[in-house]
Amino acid sequence: MTYWKDKVALVTGASQGFGKVLAQQLIQHGCHVVLAARDEHKLSATASELDADGTHTYCVPTDVTNDDDVLRLLESVQQKYGRLDALFNIAGISSRGLVCETSIDEFLCSYDLNVLSAVRCVQAARPLLEASQGHIVNMGSLASKSASKFIGPYAASKFALAGINHQLRLELADVGIHVMLVCPGPIAREDAGTRYAQQASDLPDSAAKPGAGVKVKAIPPQDLAAMVLKGCEKRQTEIVIPSKARLLFAISQLSGAWGDWVLRRFTSS
Template sequence: MFDANPATATSPTLPRPPLAVRKGPFAGKVAVITGSESGIGRETARAFCEQGGAVVLNGRNAERLEHTRRQFVAAGFAVASCQADVTDYADCERLIETAIQEFGQLDVLVTNASISMRCYFADMQPEVFRQVLDSNVYGTVYPLKAALPHLTQSQGSVTFISSISALNGMPSGSAYCAGKAAVANLAHTLRLELAHTGIHFGVVHIGFTQNDAEKRVLAADGQPVPIAHRPPRWQKTQVEVASIILGHIRRRRQRTVISALGRLIVLLHTYFPRLGDWIVLTTIRRLRHFYE
């Protein structure tokens, strides 16, 4: 659990509430949440602020990022924002520096930003594979590298947002699955390598989640297309997922798998891998729209 550590955030242009103005488990704590201009990242940032913390919002779309920032300011949250591409290390240095300049500390990093895909490997342009993989791997590594000195100082918390698709291969998602599996393994490695720092390293494997209407993934040629069909009854809301992520951070858990489907995948992959593969192959034949 986090203990409150009051501090005051100031800005030359926009007065912000003190970090401890709201009571809650994150009172006095500062988070950088990548990809928080929209979707799960936005709702995680909102919940973090509601529970007493301050947050630096991030995204690549300046208009959407500013819209979210204004919403947070109107709600009385302690918030700053930084337009940055997390696959660019210089941008990530600027993102982390925003937290230090605005709030004087960094306690939590959530690497949420990534690009997904919707195409089969044989049809996929190599550049598209690289783009998806870079967004997931370097989009995790670069913010962490920039933040590491500050997180060491605060003995803070790092959470990589992965997916249930990292637990077992998912057709039409080769690069995405590879990237999400890589960050899960990275967290395990860093947990061992940096145990002496006191930093918490955790992974959240997200399942099917309701998306913003404008959310797009990459097709084989790199063009943005709507995400593949997911039955609504299988989906959690963004608010539900955000709540689970914050519970994971508060408890400093090593791994959290969201949804019954995710836990079933873990069970099958661990103890009945052939059965798991048979189920996937069967759904490819009978439910192609699920992947395509």
Template sequence: MDDFQGKRVIVTGGSDGIGKALVERFLEAGAYVATCGRSADKLYQLQVRHSNKFLHTMVVDVRKEEDCRRFIESAIREFGGVDVLVNNAGISMRALVQETELDTLRTVMDVNFWGTVYCTKFALDSIIANKGVIVGVSSIAGYRGLPGRSGYSASKFAVNGWLEALKTELLPSGVHVMWVCPGFTTSNIRNVALNKKGAPQGESPLEEGKLMSAEECAKQIVKAIGHRKRTLVMTFQGNETVWLNKLLPGLADKLVHKFFFKKGELVK
């Protein structure tokens, strides 16, 4: 899988951020790419930009099972099968548990977890037939619960566990299942992260200019897919958090709290 020339790749949530960078990297590598998103305008702009490449797009809300079915089936019709599925579509949140409305948690879980389940389930027969790769774009929040991101952490823990179970089931099949965990990456995900009322917060609490770029993130993900890595945890801070949480969870609690809170208020 080091060479993606002619490979049939599906990337969900490809109209922005890491997803868009993944789409463009796969296209540059000669792959046939199908992607989806909720913005028809952004998908149209992507299609125009790559009009000379094999790019198939569709407006999809991954919370909806039927949308996912239509998208996966259309990609399979268009390209004749699937070799790589990257479940990238996702949404974040930023609100304390005590203040968060339950619908906000449901929305995050529906997008991040059920979107991954739906698309994987509908693509699975074709991926098994082609001994392909299934990828979940997860998060450090899938290894360590983060304050202000309770629903996001829950959804990413669920994605990691579900994919690990699937990976184990498919061991004899030749299918590779993996999950990748970017650290804080420059993207629109924090601007559209849901607040306690379930509305986009409209701003980022982090210094975006100091974060890993979406393009660098995509480069690392595609390389990991090519090498069929089991997992990929990006950034020193991400690896430090994962290992500290395993070895010294009590200390991790204190350090994570210190990072996210200032004078008792959630600041990141």
């Protein structure tokens, strides 16, 4: 019997990418998984692929930037299962661009999807998670700790998410809710190197690369998902991959100039 058997987990951004891989591993561990994403057709296709007989999945089409949608999502979880053991805030958006050339609307979009969506879900899920003394996992990035050039509003929103996560960790400790921030480098994907081609067309070639050219190896999503689930079991506060990135973060805290120098050394031009 695994830790996750017969537990109930909610995964946002579950129809593709890392959210889909994480949902798959939860299902393999015997967990009941609520799949949430905006596109109903992609969500249904994902559920059919991961759980053909529908035993372990429940699809709730949801726009996590919409207050009413999020409230309906958690009401559906309450009605279907009467409990919730883990909330995985995976939905998000990344970008390429220069801060001085990025519109305020783009900043607001990034902030809403990368930060406020997690706040909405946490606020709605808190009663159920307090009852189960469950888990909140927020999907950050190495950009939650150290900005890179050419990533537009992404770092600003991921830094904000890290701040929210820290506050939640302190705020919810007394009621037994575990809060964890996951800060990975680039996650391996089929469209790596091409997904930002249009956004980065006027930027150096490195901007279109995974991690905006930071020299770190892409992380297999299956490996990261396993680390996340194990981190929940151990009630870790944070996961940073690769772990050597912590050295850069420490140097940056001591000296911004030194941190910038190290970052430039490990970023392709």
